[in-house]
Amino acid sequence: MKKAGVLTLSDKGSKGQREDKSGELVQSILKDLGIAIERYEIIPDEAVLIRDILIKWSDELCLDLIITTGGTGLSPRDVTPEATLAVIDKRVPGMEEVMRMKSLEKTPHAMISRAVAGVRKRTLIINVPGSPKGAVECLESIAPALPHALLKLGGDMSDCAAPMKDSSD
Numbered sequence: 745m746k747k748a749g750v751l752t753l754s755d756k757g758s759k760g761q762r763e764d765k766s767g768e769l770v771q772s773i774l775k776d777l778g779i780a781i782e783r784y785e786i787i788p789d790e791a792v793l794i795r796d797i798l799i800k801w802s803d804e805l806c807l808d809l810i811i812t813t814g815g816t817g818l819s820p821r822d823v824t825p826e827a828t829l830a831v832i833d834k835r836v837p838g839m840e841e842v843m844r845m846k847s848l849e850k851t852p853h854a855m856i857s858r859a860v861a862g863v864r865k866r867t868l869i870i871n872v873p874g875s876p877k878g879a880v881e882c883l884e885s886i887a888p889a890l891p892h893a894l895l896k897l898g899g900d901m902s903d904c905a906a907p908m909k910d911s912s913d
């Protein structure tokens with residue numbers, strides 16, 4: 745079973761002043777995909793703290809997947825994308841594009857999302873918005889590709905495409 749962590753970035757949530765509905769919904773979606781939740785934390789929007797946790801969860805805990813929720817917009821405290829970019833080895837722009845494209849079908853505000861998806865070693869790290877609706881929409885839009893992505897990151901060497909049928913059959 746694949747292991748995941750959910751990291752919620754919220755100044756108010758970290759102080760107990762706001763319930764973390766998006767983090768709860770993200771966990772539910774991952775569980776429905778058969779992914780075990782190994783870690784869950786709510787921390788303030790502090791780039792150094794975010795980076796440290798992403799590194800620890802990737803390098804020491806060897807989580808397969810980390811979903812962050814919150815901190816992807818334009819406010820001065822929104823630093824999740826920068827913290828993520830500082831720790832990943834490569835981006836997965838297709839996931840970023842799909843999340844924004846699907847969100848744009850619902851709201852024009854999606855175009856200001858700066859969410860990042862990328863890989864650190866063998867851990868897939870994905871930023872989703874802090875709003876419960878936005879977090880669910882974004883995660884559901886990429887959910888069909890998550891199992892395959894996690895298999896590949898885990899070292900699966902099988903071909904990605906199904907073998908072509910011989911037309912003479």
